[in-house]
Amino acid sequence: MPSSLKLITLLLCLFLSAVSSLTTSYYEDTCPHLQSIIFPTVQLAIKNEPRMAASLLRLHFHDCFVQGCDASVLLDDTSTFVGEKTAPPNNNSLRGFEIVDKIKQDLEAHCPKIVSCADILAILARDSVVLSGGPGWEVQLGRKDSFSANKTATNSLPNPFRDVEDLLEKFKNMGLNVTDLVALSGAHTIGKARCSLRAGPANQICLASENAYLDTTPVRFDNEYYLNVLAGKGFLQSDKALLSPPARDIVQAYARDELKFFKDFTNAMVKMGGIETLLGAQGEVRQSCRKINEIQDCKLGDASMCGKSLKN
Ligand code: HEM
Structure with a gap:
């Protein structure tokens, strides 16, 4: 191959890899202050x-597991x-949909048509964990939003x-492994579930109300969830199920070592955030x-909006 052709091929490869993967610096030039625009709103919420921390974290999970992290869940x-x-x-x-709406409005005021809803969900998930006392991580960004959603895909x-x-x-179908399953289930360290879903007989709280906490330290992101699971106090059948191999050893490890849980959890969150983007x-x-955006944006001359809405 002539050297000029090699150079062009190399440049093309570099260009394609630049546009076709998530990066932590995606909005560095286009919306440099997005994290500081988002954070105070999540903090206040x-x-x-x-409980809103739990609800926002769950939104990202339910987005990513259904046709990828594309904000289809918000449509x-x-x-x-x-x-x-x-x-x-x-x-x-x-x-948590109203919180997402509020943040989207703020971002549209600062950097119109730049920050995707799918990326907002990924940032909200991280901020919610941090604000609940859990670990932080650098969020990979650059996802785009879908043109449709599908009830049966859930x-x-x-x-x-x-x-x-x-x-x-289900996790393997998403490219995730047993460590990811156990680590991500640790998200049930915060938040509530409906008592109708509880495994076993109703507890005191469920006798009196519709929802109960999933964990004994329900607004603190810690490894208490695994201690509860080991004590047979998992709220859902799927929490109790982690007592069986091959998950059991990992549950025991996280119950002993919170830092290990945090490390594997953040790693698994980044993996989950990359599902079919x-x-x-x-x-x-x-x-x-x-x-989805109106076709009018295209007619008004905004090329980035063109043709897309027609698909629906
Ligand atoms: C392992 C498989 C999982 C199952 C079967 C499962 C199932 C559930 C169910 C049934 C609820 C209660 C919903 C209701 O009350 O109707 C719930 C709540 C929750 N889930 Fe999961 N989940 C799983 C994994 C995850 C993952 C991977 C995350 C996030 C990374 C997550 C985050 C949460 C949170 C934070 C809540 C509480 C939400 C709130 O209080 O609003 N779950 N989950």
Whole structure:
């Protein structure tokens, strides 16, 4: 191959790799202050209602496991599709949409049409963990938002009534392993679940109310979840299921060593955040996280908005 052709090929490869992978510096030039725009709003939301940290963390998980981390979970139903919000795993339990709306509005005021809703969810998940006393990590960015959502695609989410083999299969389908399954299940160190989903007879709290905490230190992100699981006090059947091999040894390790849990959790969050992301020219940056952009933007001459909405 002539050397000029080699150089062009090399430059092309470099260019393609630059546009086709997530990076921590994605908004460095286009929206340099995005993290400091987002953080105070999450902080206030969690101060007003500590459970919001759990709800925002769960939103990112439910986004990534259903057709990838593309903010499909945030789309309201339209005349052409029924979205994910009314599917059984989400209906009556997924929360935090208004916080996402508020943050999106703030970002549109500072850096219009730049920051994707899928990236907002990834940042919110990290900030929620940090604000609950858990570990921080550098969030990989550059995801684009989907043009549609699909209620039945939520079948890919793990079922809280299943055993460890079934849970592991769902995680493997996402490119995640047993360590990721056990570490990510540690997210149940914060937040609540409906008592109707509780494994075993109703506890005191469930006799009196509809929801109960998943963990004994429910607003603190720590390794208490694993101690509870080992003591047979897992809230969901899927929490108890981690007592079986091959998950059991990992549960024991995290119960002994919180730092190990934090290290594996952050690693698994970055892996989860990379599931089937839309990159480069794929997808769009939604202006409202609840709906795809109008074709009008394209007509008004904004090339980045062109043609996409027509698909729906
Ligand atoms: C291992 C498979 C998993 C199953 C079967 C599962 C299932 C559930 C269920 C049934 C609830 C309660 C929902 C309701 O009340 O209707 C819940 C809550 C929650 N889940 Fe999971 N989950 C799993 C993994 C994860 C992962 C990977 C994360 C995040 C990384 C996560 C984060 C949460 C949080 C934070 C809550 C509490 C939400 C709130 O209080 O609003 N879960 N999960």
